[in-house]
Amino acid sequence: MLKIAKYTVYDIARNKIILSYAIFLLVISLSLFMLDNDPSRSLSSLMSVMLIVIPLVGIIFSTIFIYNNSEFIELLVAQPVKRSYILLADYLGVAGSLSLAYLIGMALPVTIYAPGTTGLYLIVTGIALTFIFTSIAFFCAVISRDKARGIGMALLLWFFFSVVYDGLLMGFLFLFNDYPLEKPVLFFTMFNPIDLARITVMMKMDIAALMGYTGAVYRDFFGTSIGMVFTLILLAIWAVIPLIIAVQIFRKKDL
Amino acid sequence: MIDILNLEKSFRKVKVLKDINISFNAGQVVSVIGPNAAGKTTLIKCLLGMVIPDKGVVLFDGKDIRNDDNYRKHIGYMPQIGHYPDNMKVGQLFKMIKDIRNISIADCIDEELIDAFHLRNIFHKAMRTLSGGTRQKVSAALAFLFCPRVLILDEPTAGLDPESAETLKSKIISAREEGKLILITSHIMSEVAELADSVLSLQEGRIIFYKPVTEILSEMQEERFSKAIVKLINQYQHAENC
Numbered sequence: 001m002l003k004i005a006k007y008t009v010y011d012i013a014r015n016k017i018i019l020s021y022a023i024f025l026l027v028i029s030l031s032l033f034m035l036d037n038d039p040s041r042s043l044s045s046l047m048s049v050m051l052i053v054i055p056l057v058g059i060i061f062s063t064i065f066i067y068n069n070s071e072f073i074e075l076l077v078a079q080p081v082k083r084s085y086i087l088l089a090d091y092l093g094v095a096g097s098l099s100l101a102y103l104i105g106m107a108l109p110v111t112i113y114a115p116g117t118t119g120l121y122l123i124v125t126g127i128a129l130t131f132i133f134t135s136i137a138f139f140c141a142v143i144s145r146d147k148a149r150g151i152g153m154a155l156l157l158w159f160f161f162s163v164v165y166d167g168l169l170m171g172f173l174f175l176f177n178d179y180p181l182e183k184p185v186l187f188f189t190m191f192n193p194i195d196l197a198r199i200t201v202m203m204k205m206d207i208a209a210l211m212g213y214t215g216a217v218y219r220d221f222f223g224t225s226i227g228m229v230f231t232l233i234l235l236a237i238w239a240v241i242p243l244i245i246a247v248q249i250f251r252k253k254d255l
Numbered sequence: 256m257i258d259i260l261n262l263e264k265s266f267r268k269v270k271v272l273k274d275i276n277i278s279f280n281a282g283q284v285v286s287v288i289g290p291n292a293a294g295k296t297t298l299i300k301c302l303l304g305m306v307i308p309d310k311g312v313v314l315f316d317g318k319d320i321r322n323d324d325n326y327r328k329h330i331g332y333m334p335q336i337g338h339y340p341d342n343m344k345v346g347q348l349f350k351m352i353k354d355i356r357n358i359s360i361a362d363c364i365d366e367e368l369i370d371a372f373h374l375r376n377i378f379h380k381a382m383r384t385l386s387g388g389t390r391q392k393v394s395a396a397l398a399f400l401f402c403p404r405v406l407i408l409d410e411p412t413a414g415l416d417p418e419s420a421e422t423l424k425s426k427i428i429s430a431r432e433e434g435k436l437i438l439i440t441s442h443i444m445s446e447v448a449e450l451a452d453s454v455l456s457l458q459e460g461r462i463i464f465y466k467p468v469t470e471i472l473s474e475m476q477e478e479r480f481s482k483a484i485v486k487l488i489n490q491y492q493h494a495e496n497c
Contacts, residue, residue, distance in 0.1 A: 080326070
């Protein structure tokens, strides 16, 4: 399986997209750190950028990659290799390469300019988001044969998690603002990996104090080490479940 | 060696294979013939596990091929249209497949076709720059590379120049003499007569007949194989219409 992953990484390394992604992240992080003398402020801007760019690039790049990689998959299914291994190896290759680009482009500047727990949380959640959105991309690419439809679905899912979901949550809060909503909101954030990542990082920042009573409830939950472990497990589940579904479908797919 | 029992497959509402029952044994060269869209390629892909049948089983050496991937190491497959990673170089492709197959020195490697097709001269070229015929040569060389016991060749000579087609045919004949099971789909009847010892005819996903070549010739009282085949097919169609 690792052998196949190795060839996937070779293939990705040959096209320039992943390199430009790393450079793009590097330019953004360096300029944010250089423009502001206070690294903690740069860190919060960096977080906003990270929460949009990583899921978007992760999901689009991975979906397109699988469609373009169909020849490779077709070649391998006639070989004595388990089908599930082929897809998992591809996943490791894609998510690994994207994470590497992220580590170079964003984690490196963060460890240089703003070392500390907040930076560490930013790095960890960034990698988690990479793995989660690659996993969702695999799901999209496996269930639809048509490339345009697959990519469209991936884009829609990204849009849903980064914009629509929060909008719905706001609407919900507005409708039921006569009731104590802290606990339900806590519950609903679990269904959006981007929100989970955002809250995890924000809890480590000073701005958490500005979030009022909800912030306090969040802090009580996500601020503790048990809460932290819990979020990490949730993020892991978010990465694993779409991938498992994708593998199950792929095993029975006609090629 | 390969037994197919009650195989059925449909793509959405179109039934591509209808109740296929057949056995292939070692040392046989079976030619699968039939009009376009008769289900030839689907049948082959079912054998390879690339298409998952709706019903029925495929047995390889008596073992069900579902949930088994190892049996594929005994099969060399040459697709009708070979799709290969665009950026990969020809040499890298061969190296990668060897690497993924975990080939050790003890295993048999047959690079005769690589030499016969002069593929070493183009090892540095990327797959996307190759012409259709050259791709076919790469596919053929890959199919024979690991001395498989079973060869599945989907229209092997379509698109090859006459000289290369002859090279490939003589390679198939020598594989036949080694006692391998060879399945060939083809539309070229002279080729079928030259290579095959049995003919399997498919039409609209059904087996029309499965007979040795000699039997077909003697039954139809024809000298030329192509005429005999046409006659036989017409006979079956006539019988069906009555």
